[in-house]
Amino acid sequence: MTRLPLVSVIIPSFNRATLIPETLRSVLDQTYRNWECIVVDDGSTDGSQEIIKSFAVKDDRIQFVSRQRDPKGAPTCRNIALVDFAKGEYVVFLDSDDVLSPTCLELRVKHFRDNKSEDLLVFKTAYFSINPGDQENQWFHVKDNDHLTSFLTTSAWGTTSPMWKRLKLIELGGFREGLSSWQDWELHVRVIALGLRVTVVDIEDNYVRRGNTDNINLKANNEAHLTSRLHMLTNIIALLKQQACINEQRRQLLVGLVVAILSHTDAPETQQQATNVLADLSVSETEMRFVTKYLSMRKKIRVLSQRNMASRLLRRLFAIAIPIRYLSHA
Template sequence: MKQLPKVSIIIPSFNRRKLIEETVQSVIAQSYKHWELLIVDDGSTDDSFAYLQYQASINPRIKVWQRERLPKGASTCRNIALENATGTYILFLDSDDLLAPHCLEQRTKIFEQNSHYDFLVFPIQYFENKIGDRQDIFFRRFHEDYLTSFLLKSYWITMSPIWKKEAVLKIGGFDEELACMQDRDLHIRAIIKGEKFKIFYDKSLVDGYLRVSNSHERISNNISSVKLDSKVLANQKLYKLLQKKQMLSPLRQRMVAAHYLNISWNYHSIGCIEKANDLWKEALQKGMISQSSYLIGKSFIWLRNMPLIRHSRIVAGIIKKIHQLLLPKFLLRL
């Protein structure tokens, strides 16, 4: 009799006692029993780790660690768990994600039927307080080639793919220097390095649930200088990798420039004026944009942060439309 493949489910944890309990229970409730749950705590100050230790003591499939090396962050925690994973397949979750009871059974069955791929991508449904309180689904169809599309928007999220373990290891796991955008970085590197994948758009295959607020933002999402610095680093590394692989077309340059503009605007909005100006100037110096686009973008950053405009959706919308007419295509689509 053929042995069923094991799935290693990996979760970083930090001060999410109530939320991670729901996540753990959604794993325990899986109809597919060949799994292990690996959780690495990132220095929680609530009783998260005590709860996780208790769960590990009563269920041998659950293994928990505390992060004992730098840097702090979800990427380091995920990589520590990945180093200890014994499964054939890997599924990454955030500590507030939930799985449908049939998730692992469905994904392993489909993966066995599509074994020549490195990872498979599934649709995910939003929820706020409980599963079913929203019906909208996170999935986007690609309009360009995969890489160009992903440079503009994230087309799937952390829990969307199920991976072959060797595929994640081949691309080096998560970048531990990044405080945010780690999943986007991982997915883009997988595409750049030619990993084979298949996306399932059928809404009937929804098997995971993403917790959000009523604005479609992750509950942990907020603008801070540290997060913006990490976004800058992620895009700088991405730009360098695209150059190295000779995959940096003019369109892709504009895609990266759009992120630079968005980050510059956010820097400006929290008072980091010098960082905002320096980053947008970097886009010009690297040749991502023309001098005229630079000047228009600079006015956009300044105008969007004027109190009158920031507090008026109508005025802000008019200003953005004007700039969209003047800047190259895609530059303001973030």
């Protein structure tokens, strides 16, 4: 009989008492049975720890782990499970408010058997609001099979999309701990830049919840998140330069990511750091004049209104008036 490889499903959790039962049930409902599920709690205070433990009592494939070291955050929780607890040949990361389709693990293992030389396989993600399948929009944005350029344009795929070879991911260093946002974006750009072997499979097999008021994206433009993102971008740009991955199109897209940070911050230190990054990206005087003009208008729009329809329209009209591709990020 062919040995079925063990799959480790890793879930970081913080105050998700009302949502994590559905997430865990989606793991329990898998048609593929040889899995372990490691839930690392990040200091919950809403009773979700007891809920997770109750699932673990009923099925010993579920493990409850409490984070015992700093820094706080999902990247640390994922790495704790990955390095200290997971035993699977393959790893899937699942957020505590999202769900897997019943055949997710079965089909992923099957496709890995057909692509044994790959380091990770990427599957497509759908959004949902109440029940999986109740929205048509999909989270998968890869153009012309250019994974790196796609990620510099947007977040091409999410945390749960890949299935990883566990040892390869450990060798890579896992998630960057301490990042307050864009954690999966950083990891995916890093693995692509380092040349890991990636294959995309045209199967939609996991669902990301929309409408959750605790979603990290709602907090992504506060100053701490902007500072964290800028530091991360600085490191990513250094890596892309080292790996000779930056062409003119990608340079412009990277400039756009920095301009997006500048458009949301009023902190002089962050502004200076971002300006230094732009200089490192060889922004010309002409480009810088456009950027300065754009940021001035963006600041006026922010003062007039906090993201109402009029301000969005003004922003789009102004962006059209400035023929620089990278301003679309801001």
